[in-house]
Amino acid sequence: MRQTWRWFGPKDRVSIDDMMQAGVEGVVSALHHVPTGTAWRLQDIEARQLEIGRMKDGSSSGLAWEVVESIPVSEDIKRQTGDWKAHVRAWKTTLENLNSAGIQTICYNFMPVLDWTRTALAHRLPNGATCMRFDLIDFAAFDIHILCRKGAVESFPEDIGELAKERFAQMSEERKHELARDVVFGLPGAAENFSLDDVRTHLSLYAEISEDRLRQHLIDFLSEVAPVAESLGMRLCCHPDDPPFSLLGLPRVMSTEAHYRAVLDAVNLPSNGATLCSGSLGTRPDNDLPGMMERLGDRVHFLHLRNVTRESGGLIGSFYEAEHLGGGTDMVALIAAVLRQEAKRRQAGRLDVSIPFRPDHGQDILDDLGRSAQPGYPAIGRLKGLAELRGILTALSHPVEGIRD
Structure with a gap:
C-alpha cells in the first residue's frame, strides 16, 4: 500500500515540508484553478510537479505527484447538455497530458451539484x-x-x-x-x-434526471474516456457519493456495491475502476467495506481511509467524522483485505501491485485548531490517522502474522 497525502497547491495551509515530516511517499493533487470543462495544459501539470518536488528552502522533497484528485466532470457532462461533448474532449486531452507527465491514476466523482455535504x-x-x-x-x-x-x-x-x-x-x-x-x-x-x-x-436543472438516466450518462462518459485511459495504461477511479444517499432531490449512482458493479460491468475495462472511500461508503450501515474490497478489489485503484460514527441506525442519518480507528468501519479487516488483493496482483504479475491510499480527512487537534486548514484536511489530525493506519499495515505485513502470497 502506497502512503500518499492530499495537497491543494501553494495556498494549502499544510506545506510540502509538513508532508515530508509526516513521512508520506507520494502526493495527491489537482489543478483547482483550471475552469471545469477546460483541458489541463502540460506546462501547468509540470509546474505543479515542480512545486511538489521542492521544499521551502529550495531543496528536493523527493516527492512526486502520483494521483490526480480530481479532474472535474462538468455538470453539462452529467446532464448531457450544452457543451458536454467538448468537455469530454477536454477530459481526454487532460488524460493525454497527464500521461505525458507520467501520472497515471485519476480519481474523479459523478455527484450532481454537490461534491460532499456537511452541516x-x-x-x-x-x-x-x-x-x-x-x-x-x-x-x-x-x-x-x-x-x-x-x-x-x-x-x-x-x-x-x-x-x-x-x-x-x-x-x-x-x-x-x-x-x-x-x-x-x-x-x-x-x-x-x-x-x-x-x-x-x-x-x-436536474428536475427531470432520474437515477437510471444519470447512471447511463456516467456509462456514456466512461465509454468515451476509459478506452483512452486503457490505451495509455492509465487508471480511472470513481469516488463514491458523499454521503451515499439522495439529498436535495438529486439522484445518486455511486453509493452502494450494486451501483459500482453496474458501472464496472457496463464499461468492462481494467482502466475503469473505483476509489474505495471507507468514510463515504461507511456512512451506510448496509455497505460492507472489507467485503466490497474482496469482491471489487481487482478494480480498486485508489483508497481513501477514514472512519465515521453513525448516530442513527437507518440508511439515512446523522454522522460525524471519527478517528481513523474509531467509527463503524473495521479498519484492520479492511486493510487486511487490501493486502490480500495486493498479494493476488503480485501473483498475477500486475504492474499496479501497490494500491495508493491516503488518510482521508482528520479531526482538528492540537495546533490544527488555530491553523484554519481546508475543512477535513488538518496537518496533525491527518498525521495521527496516517500513523494509525501505518501501524496496522506494518503489523499485518510482519512475517510473523502477515499476509503472504
Whole structure:
C-alpha cells in the first residue's frame, strides 16, 4: 500500500515540508484553478510537479505527484447538455497530458451539484477536537426552511420534518447563516461564490434526471474516456457519493456495491475502476467495506481511509467524522483485505501491485485548531490517522502474522 497525502497547491495551509515530516511517499493533487470543462495544459501539470518536488528552502522533497484528485466532470457532462461533448474532449486531452507527465491514476466523482455535504465543518467533540458532521435534522431545516426547495417536506420522514421545524425555530440568524454556508461549502467553487438562488438554479436543472438516466450518462462518459485511459495504461477511479444517499432531490449512482458493479460491468475495462472511500461508503450501515474490497478489489485503484460514527441506525442519518480507528468501519479487516488483493496482483504479475491510499480527512487537534486548514484536511489530525493506519499495515505485513502470497 502506497502512503500518499492530499495537497491543494501553494495556498494549502499544510506545506510540502509538513508532508515530508509526516513521512508520506507520494502526493495527491489537482489543478483547482483550471475552469471545469477546460483541458489541463502540460506546462501547468509540470509546474505543479515542480512545486511538489521542492521544499521551502529550495531543496528536493523527493516527492512526486502520483494521483490526480480530481479532474472535474462538468455538470453539462452529467446532464448531457450544452457543451458536454467538448468537455469530454477536454477530459481526454487532460488524460493525454497527464500521461505525458507520467501520472497515471485519476480519481474523479459523478455527484450532481454537490461534491460532499456537511452541516458543520468544525463540530466540537467532548475532548476538544473538532470534526466535520452531518446532522440530518439540521439538513432538513436547511432544505425545508432556508433553501425552501419545492418538495423538500415530502422528501423527509414526517418525524424528521417536525424536528427540523422545531430546530429551525430555535436557530439564531447567525446559526442559519452558518448552516447555509457550511452546506454550500461542498459545492465546487461555492465557498465564496454561490448564493442560495444559485443552488436552486442548479437543482432545477436536474428536475427531470432520474437515477437510471444519470447512471447511463456516467456509462456514456466512461465509454468515451476509459478506452483512452486503457490505451495509455492509465487508471480511472470513481469516488463514491458523499454521503451515499439522495439529498436535495438529486439522484445518486455511486453509493452502494450494486451501483459500482453496474458501472464496472457496463464499461468492462481494467482502466475503469473505483476509489474505495471507507468514510463515504461507511456512512451506510448496509455497505460492507472489507467485503466490497474482496469482491471489487481487482478494480480498486485508489483508497481513501477514514472512519465515521453513525448516530442513527437507518440508511439515512446523522454522522460525524471519527478517528481513523474509531467509527463503524473495521479498519484492520479492511486493510487486511487490501493486502490480500495486493498479494493476488503480485501473483498475477500486475504492474499496479501497490494500491495508493491516503488518510482521508482528520479531526482538528492540537495546533490544527488555530491553523484554519481546508475543512477535513488538518496537518496533525491527518498525521495521527496516517500513523494509525501505518501501524496496522506494518503489523499485518510482519512475517510473523502477515499476509503472504
